[in-house]
Amino acid sequence: MNSSNIRHIVFDIGRVLIHYDPNLPFTRLIPDDAERDWFFANVCTHDWNIEQDRGRSWNDAEALLIAEHPEREEQIRGFRKYWHEMVPHAYVESVSIMEGLIAKGRDVTMLTNFAADTFRHAKTLFPFLTLPRGVTVSGEVGLIKPDPQIYKLHTQTFDLEPGATLFIDDSMANVEGARAAGWQAVHFTDAQTLQADLARHGIAN
Structure with missing residues (x-):
């Protein structure tokens, strides 16, 4: 499938949308x-x-x-x-990109390795986490990236076409896991690079 035919965008959360440092x-x-x-x-x-x-x-x-x-x-x-x-702050530029995609009618979901209770806590700290169409939280489903089954579950849960799905994650292992599942995927390093990656996949923001 041509990269310009992306219809689903899936965001990781930690170190993509919010900062995390134990x-x-x-x-x-x-x-x-x-x-x-x-x-x-x-x-x-x-x-x-x-x-x-x-x-x-x-x-x-x-x-x-x-x-x-x-x-x-x-x-x-x-x-x-x-x-x-x-988790002291959000990455404002990344969040702005995600919010812009949602505002333009793009299908946005999230797939995250997160404990169930700390994710509930995170939503109170960062209300923008409620904006996408939905989220697969590893701690709620008993699977973690890059297990192939969590990508399959997310695909089934949100009725995604793998080849028309673009995944954004800061972990290269998780990016490779998504590609192995038939998704397109980009490695997140910063918001400016993400903008360029989205443009390369035919997604204006």
């Missing part, structure tokens, strides 16, 4: 750089956090780590308690 509250909770690096490498790791994106509850996640590191209980609980500090 270090932000932890510079206060664990001021020492080396200790903080150790904590993220050995306690609240990426692999631990991604399981909340897959649907594990925070209560279960915290209990697992506290059993292993009881001396770190306060810091472990701080990950969820201060999560709102990890």
Whole structure:
């Protein structure tokens, strides 16, 4: 399918529409750089956090780590308690692009690796997340990108034609997962590049 025939645009959220950095509250909770690096490498790791994106509850996640590191209980609980500090602002230019596409009648949805409860929290912090036609949240469906099944589920849920779908994500692995699912996809780095990528796919904004 010619790229100019894109009819569906799918946005990732974290680091595309909103900033995310777990270090932000932890510079206060664990001021020492080396200790903080150790904590993220050995306690609240990426692999631990991604399981909340897959649907594990925070209560279960915290209990697992506290059993292993009881001396770190306060810091472990701080990950969820201060999560709102990890998402301090939206990327205004990216949000403006998405809002412009919606205003012009483009079919816009979102596909995100996000824990179910923190996504509900995010919608109160960033009301523009309610503007697209819908969203697939990994923590609600028990699948995470780049699992092929989550792209298939999103396609079925929102009645998308894969070849007419353009996906925007900051993770190259997720971009490649979308392409493997038959979607077109671009790697997000900044809003200016996204504008150029959209234009290259025949999408004026």
